[in-house]
Amino acid sequence: MFFKTTIAFAAAAAFSMSAMAWEPSGKVECLAPADPGGGWDFTCRSVGKVMQDLDLVSGSVQTVNMAGAGGGVAYAHTVSKRKNDEKLIVAASTATTTRLAQKQFPGMDASMVKWVGALGADYGIIAVSKDSKYENLNQLMDALKENPRSVKFAGGSARGGWDHLKVLIAAKAAGAENLPSIPYLSYNNGGEAMTQVVGGQVDAFTGDVSEATGFMDSGDLRVIAVLSEERLPGKFNHIPTAREQGIDALGPNWRGFYMPKDTSAEAQKYWVDAVDTLYASDEWKAVMKSNGLIPFHPKAGEFESFVTNQVQDIETLSREIGLLK
Amino acid sequence: METLGFLMDGFAVALTPYNLMFALFGAFVGTLIGCLPGLGPANGVAILIPLAFTLGLPPETAMILLTSVYAGAMYGGRISSILLNIPGDEPAMMTCLDGYPMAQKGRAADALAISAIASFAGSLIGTIGLIMLAPVLARFALTFGPAEYFALFLLAFATLGGITGKNPMKTVIAAAMGIMISTVGIDISTGTQRYTGGVLELYEGIDFILAIVGLFAISELLFFVEARMGKGRSKVKMGKMTLTFKEVVSTVPTQLRGGLLGFIAGVLPGAGASLGSFISYTLEKSVLGKKGRFGEGDIRGVVAPEAGNNGAASGALVPMLTLGVPGSGTTAVLLAMLISLNITPGPLMFTQNADIVWGVIAALLIGNVLLLILNIPMIGVFVRLLSVPPMYLLPIVTMVAFVGIYSISHSTFDLYFMILFGVGGYLLRKLEIPLVPIILGLLLGPEMEKNLGHALILSDGDWTTLWSSPLSIGLWLVAGLGLVLPTLVGPILRRRMRNAIKEGPVSD
Numbered sequence: 001m002f003f004k005t006t007i008a009f010a011a012a013a014a015f016s017m018s019a020m021a022w023e024p025s026g027k028v029e030c031l032a033p034a035d036p037g038g039g040w041d042f043t044c045r046s047v048g049k050v051m052q053d054l055d056l057v058s059g060s061v062q063t064v065n066m067a068g069a070g071g072g073v074a075y076a077h078t079v080s081k082r083k084n085d086e087k088l089i090v091a092a093s094t095a096t097t098t099r100l101a102q103k104q105f106p107g108m109d110a111s112m113v114k115w116v117g118a119l120g121a122d123y124g125i126i127a128v129s130k131d132s133k134y135e136n137l138n139q140l141m142d143a144l145k146e147n148p149r150s151v152k153f154a155g156g157s158a159r160g161g162w163d164h165l166k167v168l169i170a171a172k173a174a175g176a177e178n179l180p181s182i183p184y185l186s187y188n189n190g191g192e193a194m195t196q197v198v199g200g201q202v203d204a205f206t207g208d209v210s211e212a213t214g215f216m217d218s219g220d221l222r223v224i225a226v227l228s229e230e231r232l233p234g235k236f237n238h239i240p241t242a243r244e245q246g247i248d249a250l251g252p253n254w255r256g257f258y259m260p261k262d263t264s265a266e267a268q269k270y271w272v273d274a275v276d277t278l279y280a281s282d283e284w285k286a287v288m289k290s291n292g293l294i295p296f297h298p299k300a301g302e303f304e305s306f307v308t309n310q311v312q313d314i315e316t317l318s319r320e321i322g323l324l325k
Numbered sequence: 326m327e328t329l330g331f332l333m334d335g336f337a338v339a340l341t342p343y344n345l346m347f348a349l350f351g352a353f354v355g356t357l358i359g360c361l362p363g364l365g366p367a368n369g370v371a372i373l374i375p376l377a378f379t380l381g382l383p384p385e386t387a388m389i390l391l392t393s394v395y396a397g398a399m400y401g402g403r404i405s406s407i408l409l410n411i412p413g414d415e416p417a418m419m420t421c422l423d424g425y426p427m428a429q430k431g432r433a434a435d436a437l438a439i440s441a442i443a444s445f446a447g448s449l450i451g452t453i454g455l456i457m458l459a460p461v462l463a464r465f466a467l468t469f470g471p472a473e474y475f476a477l478f479l480l481a482f483a484t485l486g487g488i489t490g491k492n493p494m495k496t497v498i499a500a501a502m503g504i505m506i507s508t509v510g511i512d513i514s515t516g517t518q519r520y521t522g523g524v525l526e527l528y529e530g531i532d533f534i535l536a537i538v539g540l541f542a543i544s545e546l547l548f549f550v551e552a553r554m555g556k557g558r559s560k561v562k563m564g565k566m567t568l569t570f571k572e573v574v575s576t577v578p579t580q581l582r583g584g585l586l587g588f589i590a591g592v593l594p595g596a597g598a599s600l601g602s603f604i605s606y607t608l609e610k611s612v613l614g615k616k617g618r619f620g621e622g623d624i625r626g627v628v629a630p631e632a633g634n635n636g637a638a639s640g641a642l643v644p645m646l647t648l649g650v651p652g653s654g655t656t657a658v659l660l661a662m663l664i665s666l667n668i669t670p671g672p673l674m675f676t677q678n679a680d681i682v683w684g685v686i687a688a689l690l691i692g693n694v695l696l697l698i699l700n701i702p703m704i705g706v707f708v709r710l711l712s713v714p715p716m717y718l719l720p721i722v723t724m725v726a727f728v729g730i731y732s733i734s735h736s737t738f739d740l741y742f743m744i745l746f747g748v749g750g751y752l753l754r755k756l757e758i759p760l761v762p763i764i765l766g767l768l769l770g771p772e773m774e775k776n777l778g779h780a781l782i783l784s785d786g787d788w789t790t791l792w793s794s795p796l797s798i799g800l801w802l803v804a805g806l807g808l809v810l811p812t813l814v815g816p817i818l819r820r821r822m823r824n825a826i827k828e829g830p831v832s833d
Contacts, residue, residue: 035733065735069528070511073736076525102516106523152783160516185471185779186513188669195673201470201783214677323516 022266024087026059030257031090033074035067040091042291043255047091047119050283056274071096072105079112083260086267089116094253097307098162101314102324114268115307116257117275120288121296122208124166124227124251125239129198130220137225137245140204141174148176152183154202156190156211160323163190163206166227166251168317170242173249180321194221208253209236210292227251232294254296256303272300328460335683338385339691347382347390348688352695355397360405360707364545365414366398366638367654367761371541372722374534374662375729384666385681389688391662392642395655396448396692399598399638400700403440403631404707408433416598416634418822419606423619423626430622434566434704439624440631441700442573443580447632448693450584451591451639455646456686458592462647463675469648471779472791476800478773481650484594484807485762493811495758503766506531514778526738533661533767535730535743540760541658542726543747548754549719576628579609583632590633591640594807597653601637602630603822639689646670646682650769654761661768665733 028051030044041063048061066074074090082088090113100110126137134140134151143150155163164184171179185202187193190211197205198220205212205221209232215221225242226232227249232239242249259271278284279297288295298306318324338344351373358369373394377387402417407424420440427436469477485496509520510530521527583605590601609629610619617623641652642659649670651657663670668678675682700707730743750760777791784790792798 067529067736068738069525072525072528104518104528106525149785158511158513158516161513164516183782185782186775188513189667191673191677192669195467199467 022086022264022270024057024059024267024270026087028057028059028061028087028089029085030061030063031074031078031088032063032065033067033071033091033096034065036065039093039255040071041065043091043093043119043257046287046291047257047278050278050281050287051274053283054278054281056277070099070104072099072108075100075105075108075113078258078260079108084262085260086263089257089259089271091255092258093255094162094310096258097310098160098165098314101311102160102318110307110311113258113261114263115304116259116268116271117279117300117303118254118256118296118298118306119275119279119284120293121252121254122210122292123232123294124162124169124253125205125207125209125212125223126167126170126225126227126242127194127197127205127207127212127216127221127223128203129200130222131200132203132222134204134224136240137170137174137242137247140224141171141176141247144171144176144182145174148178148181149183151203152185153204153206154185154187154193154196155206156187156193158186159184160318160321161186162251162253163193165314165317166249167206168321169251169313170225170227170247170249172317172320173242174247179317197221209239209294213292225249228294236294252296255293272303276300328456331460331679331683332456332687334680335685335687336691338680338684339389339687344386344389344684344688345691347386348393348692349695351390351393352397352400352692352699355394355399356401356404356696356699356707357397357710358394359398359401359403359417360413360711361401362405362409362411362413365654366395366402367658368541368545369398370394370655370658370662371537372545372726374658375538375542375726375732377662378729378732379725381732384668384678385684387662387666388659388681388685391659392685392689393692393695395659396635396638396689397696397699398655399448399635400441400444400696401707402634403444403627404437404704405711407436407440407627408708408711416602416637417630418599419602419630419633420627422606422630423621423623426620426622427624427627431564432567432622434564435568435572435624436627437704438566438568438701439573439576440627441697441704443576443583443628443631444635444700445693445697446577446580447584447587447635448639448689448696450581450632451588451636452686452689452693454585454588454592454636455639455643455689459643459647459682459686460675462643463672466648466672468796470794471776471783473794473797473800474776475773475780475791476797476804477648477650478769478776480594480800480804480807481765481769482773483804485765492757496762499753499758499760499762500766503763503768504770505766506536506763507533507767507770514775526736531742531767532665532733532739533764534665534733535739536746536767537658537661537764538726538730539743539746540750540753540763542722543743544750544754544760546719546723546726547747547751572624576625579625579628580632582608582612583629584636587633587636587638588640591637591652592643594644594650594652594803597641598634598637600818601640602634603818605629605633605636607821642689646674647672649772651765654764657761657764657768661764664768 030048032041032044034040044063048063051057051061078090099105128134153167157163168179190207194205194215196202198215212221223239226239227242231237231241358364370391377390402413403420405411405413406417406420407428410421410425412418412421424436485500509527512519586605587601606629609625617625619626641656645651645656645660651660668674730739780790792801
């Protein structure tokens, strides 16, 4: 026991925290609201590993999978049964905010948890097949403005899901009207949707940049816009952003965490700092690089308002297309 | 020759010691499942699914395990047909006709050996057919748009009962139940929740792996508890092997004919392995005419149906892998497994998951060699296992099912759900409502709905788009035939099958 405490203190000292600061002792739990193998599961496992490697936690980080309702089961569990557990963080992403905005978690909203921070993102893209007549986003949007039914989109999420919303975000920013009548075909996953676009059955693909790598490398798919603030690093650098084409549309699919609401301010500060330290580390940069994650990290304290705004935006959009009454 | 290269890569996947071990295990368990009367290949594969999850197998290993079980079950079915005159599974029915008389004459060991060779030949021919046909069909499938896919799924539903199926109403009821279950959860084309009743656990729909393991495996357990609890069967004598090389050679034409016919029956929708073995038996009978003594223990009467049903087993994989439309119950279960491993069957799978597709195909070839080895020198082991009391087997199967389902989602809710499905499956089987159409409805219903929606979005709501291409018109015509043929030809075929079997009465 003495030994463990010593290590805990040593770790605390090493990361320049005052001796009085709150720190979790023993095992920490990371709740992945999906089956093993998915994005949230990846978030928990990779963050848990890097946190242990960096000695940000004294004990181990255990990933617990709790699938159901697209994260709703885990959200309900956090809100009701674990509301003051300070050793619990839950993986989240844009899928979480989308469902919160569209009231897909009955009786729950985004203010019922504390939002800790984001650790990277996958950015939305709009792409066409290599033989398409659309050379850039403006041409595509002009066609939409003339007749909303003229461009048909395919994506891997349900109607009203994140892939569909990205089309609407871009169309709205471009000034298109009559958003609900833009045809959107939903497929089981991005790969299926892309095949239809490459095969010429559907006009345009909406998805995340990580999904499109294969078809982009083979040259079958032409990415006409990425919905990020600046151009992406590395091999994605040639893709123009929507912003530089004069269309102010952003679509980051971020990955991050929330924690229970009735926890102390010290515990919250500890987790926010831990995520900051983690994000700045070389170990995490390596994880991001090998998994196609792109830098995205609102400053401490800004994440909560980022989430609130995103939920607000999605809610407005969903109302406009008639998904919410 | 591109195919050969892929196949070589497939062998590289299948020949790793880890995968080879699971292929061997699957072949062994499959043979055992096949030879236990009443336990068919679909149930067998369903029972093994939770094991794949319990062990956390990677996708290619999981698929290799399950296809080996599938191939093994096709081999195993003959054992009890020959020794006990009870078909181990439905396709092995025809093997009773000459297999049991051979056993009565003291040639049980010969019948088992020659039928193992015939199974090998049939399976080999079927797998070669699969290797040649699948990539071609997969490329062809790229020309399918939503309208064509809709017509294809319609065809699958129309031929669901099979040409020999009796009581089409029960098939329709079962398929409708499957489709109804599949509508629970979010509807991807409108983004709204359907039939969830505010229960969070239902928001993502009902996992079909749960339904399959419940309906097949748990109901099977209940049946075992009811009918076969207690002591095993008495031991069966096998006799010495007197099979000569000349005799084996003399059956080669029969093996080739049987395997080819079986393969064709397997690829065609609505035909399946039972019909494959029936057709090849009857063909053999008419080709050889009076030269053979069919029904009295003719060796070719054992070879023909075994080559036929094993050929059909490989043939049935073709539409499942290339189009995502299973032709039989077992391939439906395999399809469900593929989908839950996040692999979408069809043309995309042949490019994106080439290692899995070709690994599985190579594993089929390797599995066949393993099965031949298992089924000739080691046949005594299986014969002895036939008499193991189920009371030792049942607790193991139950434990694996529960642990496996729990390890998918870590949710006790799912376990209750699985038990619910198991009890439901038990009741349905008591009412003689087939379970396979439920699974097909569950798997294909949402796809059909999705493609209909997409076709209508693409055509701006014009329904004629559904039959506007020659391909879709062709599919509609075949679907129409699939509905009409069973009522015209079905009774005749069924009568013939029944008559053929009357010659050697089947108990159990």
